[in-house]
Amino acid sequence: MKYILLMSATAAGVEGYRTRPKQDIEAHMAILHRISKDLSESGEFVATQGLVGPKEAKVVRGEKNGVPVTDGIFPEAKEFLLGYWIVDVPNPERAYAIAGRISAASSNIPIEVRQFATYESASR
């Protein structure tokens, strides 16, 4: 079963993180690298990706003629995706355990865990 672990934060949360001492951020990145390495070794790793900060986010809608309309204004409460891990595990409990480890390494930030859709579940 494939699960995605989503790490999100508000723009204010991201700014707070950026003001931390460089050593703290490097130590955090080192733990995240270690977790990815452990997942690769246990055969549970599928993919991971980090995203660029909220300042570069745009929301796009298509107009009738297909021309993109972009907007970069978001409510303060908006939670931006910071990054994700995709894992292939035997049960949800294992996905929660991995998410718990990432959370513990990241100042207890909550990690959203979701299973991937299948065509069967999409048409239910």
Place this chain on the structure above:
Amino acid sequence: MKYILMMTGKKSDFDKYAEWSKEDLQANVAFMRAFSKELKDSGVFVSTEGLGWPSQARLVRAGKDGEPVTDGVFPESKEFLAGYWIIDVESPEQAYKIAARVSQAPGARAQPANMPIEVRPVLSGHADLGL
């Protein structure tokens, strides 16, 4: 430059989606498949995934002993990721154009849904964070 196109919706949006007619759902799925094929044919496709329903989402924090503490209660305003595409394109404008195309995927009663699509560059490495 790699960009992620994210489609999100509140639980109420997902509930509406579940009420679409079978024909509308099929038209939407057909559009999404054709869209992914177009991305592959034009050489910009990196990956795509669709996520399960919000009712299956859990929020996980580590407890004091490192054990996972799960929570499945979210505020009504919570935006859930429905799915994403990662594309490799020459410019942000190209990414916006592709996002606008998927925004026009057919919705209820075969009308373009005009869903907002969030577009963000993805990191090639942590150095991109500028920390």
